[in-house]
Amino acid sequence: MLYRNRALMSPDPKLDTPTRTRWSLSRLLRGGRRYALPWLSLRRWRVRLLLVGAALFAGLLAIAFAIGAELAIEAHAGVMRERPWLSLIVAPAGFAALAWVSRRFFPGTEGSGIPQAIAASLSDDGRVRKQLLSLRIAIAKVFLTLGGLLSGASIGREGPSIQIGASIMHMLASRKRHRRIASSRDLIVAGSGAGVAAAFNTPLGGIMFAIEEMCRYRAFRANSTTLTAVIFAGLMSLAVLGNYTYFGRTLATIGWPDGIWPVLLCGVVGGLLGGGFSRVLIASARGLPGRVGVIAQTQPVRFAAFCGLLTGLIGVASGGLTYGTGYAESKAALEGSAALPMAFMLMKMAVIWLAFVSRIPGGVFAPALAVGAGLGSDIAMLLPGEPDPAILVLGMVAFLAAMTQTPITSFVIVMEMTANHQMLLPLMATAVVAHGVSRSVAPVPLYHALAYPWLRRAEGRVQPPVPDTAAPSTAESPAAPATQEAPTSPLGAANAETAGNMQDMPSTARNKEGAP
Numbered sequence: 228m229l230y231r232n233r234a235l236m237s238p239d240p241k242l243d244t245p246t247r248t249r250w251s252l253s254r255l256l257r258g259g260r261r262y263a264l265p266w267l268s269l270r271r272w273r274v275r276l277l278l279v280g281a282a283l284f285a286g287l288l289a290i291a292f293a294i295g296a297e298l299a300i301e302a303h304a305g306v307m308r309e310r311p312w313l314s315l316i317v318a319p320a321g322f323a324a325l326a327w328v329s330r331r332f333f334p335g336t337e338g339s340g341i342p343q344a345i346a347a348s349l350s351d352d353g354r355v356r357k358q359l360l361s362l363r364i365a366i367a368k369v370f371l372t373l374g375g376l377l378s379g380a381s382i383g384r385e386g387p388s389i390q391i392g393a394s395i396m397h398m399l400a401s402r403k404r405h406r407r408i409a410s411s412r413d414l415i416v417a418g419s420g421a422g423v424a425a426a427f428n429t430p431l432g433g434i435m436f437a438i439e440e441m442c443r444y445r446a447f448r449a450n451s452t453t454l455t456a457v458i459f460a461g462l463m464s465l466a467v468l469g470n471y472t473y474f475g476r477t478l479a480t481i482g483w484p485d486g487i488w489p490v491l492l493c494g495v496v497g498g499l500l501g502g503g504f505s506r507v508l509i510a511s512a513r514g515l516p517g518r519v520g521v522i523a524q525t526q527p528v529r530f531a532a533f534c535g536l537l538t539g540l541i542g543v544a545s546g547g548l549t550y551g552t553g554y555a556e557s558k559a560a561l562e563g564s565a566a567l568p569m570a571f572m573l574m575k576m577a578v579i580w581l582a583f584v585s586r587i588p589g590g591v592f593a594p595a596l597a598v599g600a601g602l603g604s605d606i607a608m609l610l611p612g613e614p615d616p617a618i619l620v621l622g623m624v625a626f627l628a629a630m631t632q633t634p635i636t637s638f639v640i641v642m643e644m645t646a647n648h649q650m651l652l653p654l655m656a657t658a659v660v661a662h663g664v665s666r667s668v669a670p671v672p673l674y675h676a677l678a679y680p681w682l683r684r685a686e687g688r689v690q691p692p693v694p695d696t697a698a699p700s701t702a703e704s705p706a707a708p709a710t711q712e713a714p715t716s717p718l719g720a721a722n723a724e725t726a727g728n729m730q731d732m733p734s735t736a737r738n739k740e741g742a743p
Contacts, residue, residue: 286463289425321378322535340390386590392422432640498664501629553597572601599626629665
């Protein structure tokens with residue numbers, strides 16, 4: 228008998244040494260073949276290469292988008308320096324054209340792009356996901372966002388980069404099991420992280436965004452997929468742009484324990500402002516009150532032109548400081564080469580809101596950093612003994628963490644943007660304080676509150692509602708009441724707003740994801 232005990236699979240000790248040696252070698256070869264086959268499988272290598280290729284393509288498109296955004300901002304700034312009054316023509320015309328094109332030809336490109344990525348990750352229907360993420364939407368998003376920057380809109384490219392990365396990675400999803408690289412949800416999460424990593428050159432920030440924002444209400448299971456996408460998108464950024472930091476190296480530090488006062492002040496004030504601004508955006512997305520709301524719904528192109536006109540007026544009044552992302556103004560303030568005026572924060576919030584309610588393509592992520600820089604600049608005037616650049620950085624992380632309610636992502640991204648690890652503990656503390664204050668002001672996270680209406684609209688386009696034959700016709704009941712009223716005030720009661728967002732949320736996502 229070759230085996231003494233088949234349960235233990237060990238050879239009979241009575242066998243001679245050559246036989247025992249042959250048995251050991253054969254068992255070693257069988258085990259090695261089992262572990263080596265996955266690495267020798269052509270199908271598995273094809274899957275890996277497709278994933279790597281998609282990550283590289285997402286990184287390349289995000290980098291091209293970043294370069295185009297810088298050129299668009301410089302072109303607009305050059306024209307405005309020579310003829311500032313042209314903004315009163317360029318901005319309304321640009322806003323109107325972008326609103327018409329995005330609604331008429333490219334539905335799904337409006338707004339930031341992060342809510343669309345979250346909404347697609349919540350759906351199990353491939354048809355619904357294609358309404359929100361596709362290569363056509365990704366390419367259109369690039370050009371429409373560049374058009375917004377050329378028009379002087381206060382928008383960013385980071386939110387669109389997330390939708391672009393998610394769209395490209397989602398292209399790899401397949402309904403055939405033997406061709407599957409990963410689940411559609413995991414690919415969307417991985418693409419979102421790759422978009423953040425390539426947009427900011429912040430790989431850790433991309434991973435944290437995928438975990439903290441994209442997987443807020445479910446377990447994070449896209450470990451290897453997300454790491455692969457973020458690594459290769461980051462490598463593409465390094466290959467093309469080099470190892471740069473978004474704001475350059477900021478060497479300012481803050482003393483401890485005396486630095487607790489700037490941390491608390493930035494955290495509390497930033498939490499109140501960021502949470503309040505988040506509630507204003509959520510309420511505005513559900514509808515503006517009064518006649519303005521009626522015009523925005525019935526005549527969106529004309530309303531977008533009006534928002535562009537107001538943006539141009541604020542830009543002229545500010546001397547051109549409120550145009551674009553606010554990157555140049557924030558960097559100059561961090562370097563100490565130019566100070567931000569006291570009204571910069573409020574003016575920047577106003578133009579961000581105008582771009583948001585006009586529903587032109589473009590994000591609010593990068594402009595929020597400029598608002599935080601303005602907040603830090605104002606607080607630094609109250610604390611003359613502390614270094615201004617350090618307080619500006621604290622203001623950035625406070626407002627961003629409060630508005631998005633992603634404290635870990637916020638301090639990681641800001642730390643990577645400034646390449647200042649000495650500010651890590653103050654950044655962490657500020658983000659925690661701002662997040663806690665923000666949750667008392669805005670109980671519903673911004674991007675998830677915006678995602679559920681997107682999901683409901685996409686499901687409505689795929690599966691139109693069946694008319695109820697038992698219900699009276701519209702001709703018999705012309706005065707049928709509206710099913711949902713917009714809040715009369717953007718800062719209404721938290722419970723009412725939460726209930727409204729629960730109505731916007733599809734029941735499948737509400738039951739499955741455990742959203743608030």
